[in-house]
Amino acid sequence: MKSFFQLSKLFCTFIIFLKSVNTCHDLHTNFFQHFSSKTPYRYIANYNTSSIEYEGCKPWKIWLVQRHGTRTPGNELDKFVRDRLPKIQEDILNNLSKGTILGELCSFEGIKLWTSHKELDSQKRLTSEGQDELFEFAERLQLRLPTLLDQPYQNTNFLFRYTDTQRTDESAKQFATGLFGRIEVKKVVFTKPLDKDPLLRFYKVCQKWRQNVKKSPSAILEYTKFTLSDIVNTTLSDLSKRLGLNYTLSFKEAKNIYSYCAFETAWEKIKVSPWCSIFSELDFKVFEYSEDLKHYLIDGDKYELTYKQACVLLKNVVEHFDDDKLDSHNGIFYFTHSGTVLKMLGVLGLYKDNDNLRHDNFWEMENRQWRTSKIDAFGSNLIFVLFKCYNDMKILTLHQEKIIRIPGCESDLCSYDTFKKIYQEKLNNCDFNKMCNIE
Numbered sequence: 001m002k003s004f005f006q007l008s009k010l011f012c013t014f015i016i017f018l019k020s021v022n023t024c025h026d027l028h029t030n031f032f033q034h035f036s037s038k039t040p041y042r043y044i045a046n047y048n049t050s051s052i053e054y055e056g057c058k059p060w061k062i063w064l065v066q067r068h069g070t071r072t073p074g075n076e077l078d079k080f081v082r083d084r085l086p087k088i089q090e091d092i093l094n095n096l097s098k099g100t101i102l103g104e105l106c107s108f109e110g111i112k113l114w115t116s117h118k119e120l121d122s123q124k125r126l127t128s129e130g131q132d133e134l135f136e137f138a139e140r141l142q143l144r145l146p147t148l149l150d151q152p153y154q155n156t157n158f159l160f161r162y163t164d165t166q167r168t169d170e171s172a173k174q175f176a177t178g179l180f181g182r183i184e185v186k187k188v189v190f191t192k193p194l195d196k197d198p199l200l201r202f203y204k205v206c207q208k209w210r211q212n213v214k215k216s217p218s219a220i221l222e223y224t225k226f227t228l229s230d231i232v233n234t235t236l237s238d239l240s241k242r243l244g245l246n247y248t249l250s251f252k253e254a255k256n257i258y259s260y261c262a263f264e265t266a267w268e269k270i271k272v273s274p275w276c277s278i279f280s281e282l283d284f285k286v287f288e289y290s291e292d293l294k295h296y297l298i299d300g301d302k303y304e305l306t307y308k309q310a311c312v313l314l315k316n317v318v319e320h321f322d323d324d325k326l327d328s329h330n331g332i333f334y335f336t337h338s339g340t341v342l343k344m345l346g347v348l349g350l351y352k353d354n355d356n357l358r359h360d361n362f363w364e365m366e367n368r369q370w371r372t373s374k375i376d377a378f379g380s381n382l383i384f385v386l387f388k389c390y391n392d393m394k395i396l397t398l399h400q401e402k403i404i405r406i407p408g409c410e411s412d413l414c415s416y417d418t419f420k421k422i423y424q425e426k427l428n429n430c431d432f433n434k435m436c437n438i439e
């Protein structure tokens, strides 16, 4: 009899345990797949380093455009994390200690113990995670293309250029160290960065684009509308309730916490940021969509000029590959920013969806191509490799270290002539001043 009671007591405890497991909120398993442009590269890297070989072909030249690796936040987020987030933390904990209805998280311990991260500064500086991203990427690339990349450095075989920022400068240096080693890298000559680089950051000097897209409130109207939509409002009130707050977080506040969760994840390979465990899968998808939508409007193919101006960079690829002078470089490596890489994807016609991203089609676009978590992570890269195959030249394209097919090419390893035909019109109509000047 006694043991029956004990058993049933145990059973009840088990039921209560199950119930609390079912109802309390815990970290979403795939949280790191929704960090948009703050995704650390390690989640999307390709760790297959088998050498890339095509029968009868020899890798001849390489061209890379590379986003810097994981950085620290800029001013706005830095200020939020220092001034506002500790207040939100306090509000959450105050309520808990009062013993009123508790928030719905399984554990508030992480939030209780949280203090701002040691990497935090407002400098947009490359972090140690960012250094690893570039260094290890270069090592993998060298293993894949040994004949091309495993050669001693001479200033005539490789060209390195970066924009005038610490994060691209340091990214270039880490990448070069990955290729040549810590001793040899001291010989590498890096092109002196320009204050405003018309090739690596062309959009900064395209006045018409800046006026009509970048700085135009009407260009991002769809984004503004999304931040005021029903689905965002529900997300914000559910999130605030889950935290036990007696007020609703604003979109900006919640978005900032989401971004900070991504940064802390990027900075720590093992430890999970407590701020990541407050979001549900749907919350992550909503914030990810808001970021995808913003980048789609500013850097994607919503407005023609956005990607059209990237023809200057595409032209540079063709000029480099067409240059058959004996002293031409084997490799060109550019270190720049998200805005450049995304616009380059645009001019190439990659990651296009059948429908525009809008404020009102969040669910319809769930399986979209334009997903910045995949295509615009920290350390994102786009590579062209020119192959010499008997008397034919062929071109291979890699995005995030994975071989991709150019739309219109018959196969992944594409005839270089076909490649040039596909983009002929864009290359021929590439008068940057004409398209960018304000009359």
Ligand SMILES: *[C@@H]1O[C@H](CO)[C@@H](O)[C@H](O)[C@H]1NC(C)=O
Binding pocket: 048, 049, 050, 051, 052, 053
């Ligand atoms: C690894 O990469 C090589 C070269 O691109 C490819 O042939 C091979 O199938 C890949 N292996 C795996 C397991 O994906």
Ligand SMILES: *[C@@H]1O[C@H](CO)[C@@H](O)[C@H](O)[C@H]1NC(C)=O
Binding pocket: 228, 229, 230, 233
């Ligand atoms: C969502 O909330 C904002 C701010 O409180 C409000 O202006 C907006 O009308 C709400 N949207 C909807 C669809 O109710």
Ligand SMILES: *[C@@H]1O[C@H](CO)[C@@H](O)[C@H](O)[C@H]1NC(C)=O
Binding pocket: 246, 247
């Ligand atoms: C929330 O609770 C705090 C502490 O009890 C109180 O001071 C504040 O006025 C409340 N805010 C709202 C909007 O009810």
Ligand SMILES: *[C@@H]1O[C@H](CO)[C@@H](O)[C@H](O)[C@H]1NC(C)=O
Binding pocket: 091, 094, 095, 100, 101, 102, 103, 241, 244, 245, 246, 247
């Ligand atoms: C504490 O949480 C409860 C339940 O969500 C809420 O009703 C109350 O207003 C909260 N108090 C504070 C101070 O946030």
